[in-house]
Amino acid sequence: MKPRPRPILRRGNGGIIMWDERFSGDEYFYGTEPAGFVAAQAWRLAQGAHVLSVAEGEGRNAVWLAAQGLCVHALDGSAPALVKAQKLAAMRGVTITTERADLGRFIWPIGAYDAVFGVFIQFAPPAMRAAMFRGMAQALKPGGLLFLHAFSVRQLANASGGPKVAEQLWTLDLLREAFAGWEVRHQGDYDAVLSEGPGHSGPAALIDFIARKPGR
Numbered sequence: 001m002k003p004r005p006r007p008i009l010r011r012g013n014g015g016i017i018m019w020d021e022r023f024s025g026d027e028y029f030y031g032t033e034p035a036g037f038v039a040a041q042a043w044r045l046a047q048g049a050h051v052l053s054v055a056e057g058e059g060r061n062a063v064w065l066a067a068q069g070l071c072v073h074a075l076d077g078s079a080p081a082l083v084k085a086q087k088l089a090a091m092r093g094v095t096i097t098t099e100r101a102d103l104g105r106f107i108w109p110i111g112a113y114d115a116v117f118g119v120f121i122q123f124a125p126p127a128m129r130a131a132m133f134r135g136m137a138q139a140l141k142p143g144g145l146l147f148l149h150a151f152s153v154r155q156l157a158n159a160s161g162g163p164k165v166a167e168q169l170w171t172l173d174l175l176r177e178a179f180a181g182w183e184v185r186h187q188g189d190y191d192a193v194l195s196e197g198p199g200h201s202g203p204a205a206l207i208d209f210i211a212r213k214p215g216r
Contacts, residue, residue, distance in 0.1 A: 023058055023081040030057060031197035032088055034064035035119050037149035037208050041186065042068055044145060044210070049114040052139055054132070055103060055121040059085025059096065060196075065117075066094035073113075075101045104128055108135035116140050117147045120161075120200075122168045129168075133178045142215025145185070148175060152189050152205040160194050160202035175209045182211040 022029055033039075038061045045051070047069035053062045056074035058081045066072045066089065074096055076082055082098040089096045103124070116136045124132055140146060151162035153169040163169065172187050188208040194200040 019078040019081065023078050023084060027197070028058050028060065028084065028088070029197050030060060030120075030199040031195075032058075032060050032063075033196070034061045035149055035196065036192065037206075038064065038117065038119060038147070041147060041208075041210060042070075044185070045070060045115055050112070051115045051117065052113045052136075053117045053119070054136060055118070055123070056085060056098075057081050059088045059098075061117060061119055062096045062098075063088045063092050063094055066096050067092055070115075073097045073099065075099050075103065075106070077102055103132055103135075106135065108138045110138055111141045113139050113144060114141055115145045115147060117149075119147075119149045120151070122150050122163050122170070124168065125165075126167055130178070137179070137213060140213045142213055144213045146179065146182070146209075146211050146213065148207070148209040150207050152207045154189075154191075154205035158203050158205060160204040161196075161200040162204075170207045172207060172209065175207070175211075179209075179211050181214055183214075184209070184211050186210040 042065060050071045051065055053072060053074045056062050056076045062072045062074040062085060074085055079100055082100055085098055116139055150170045153166055153171055155162045155169055156166060172189050186208060190206055192204055192206055194204045
């Protein structure tokens with residue numbers, strides 16, 4: 001009998017999180033509906049656009065994007081999460097491509113996607129975050145759109161989700177610096193009330209950022 005693969009671990013919430021364990025139950029930890037940011041901003045993409053969703057989790061955003069006529073490739077480190085993503089896609093009658101990937105070691109493609117989404121990807125400490133940002137930029141075609149949505153540093157005052165580590169939370173200045181020279185299409189630092197499964201529930205401080213990669 002083959003040995004069971006070891007779960008891929010991510011750093012977040014001040015320690016090692018067993019994401020396979022978090023996503024192994026029947027319940028969708030962050031719900032089955034897309035983040036409000038995704039639903040509000042996907043109009044920017046033409047049908048048939050090729051989209052990469054980074055650290056997708058259980059599929060809520062990827063499946064919704066696929067239902068809008070987009071070709072979606074979802075990355076995550078958790079095998080149980082991706083099984084649930086495919087299950088959700090089947091229930092919704094859409095097709096997505098899923099790939100298990102350790103984002104700390106992932107070999108990013110070059111210029112392969114019209115859009116890249118990073119929604120609540122704040123498990124990454126600063127050095128890994130910078131590497132992921134470089135990889136996401138590399139994966140975009142010239143003129144492609146980067147969609148980022150996450151918790152603001154102000155989220156430390158809330159109990160609705162996200163890491164309790166200030167260096168893993170974001171500001172607009174951080175994102176503008178990381179993507180200097182890109183055309184910012186939308187940005188916001190605001191408060192909202194989340195109802196996204198047990199993982200994100202209650203008042204939250206959020207960051208939105210959409211930018212166009214230079215070229216074409």
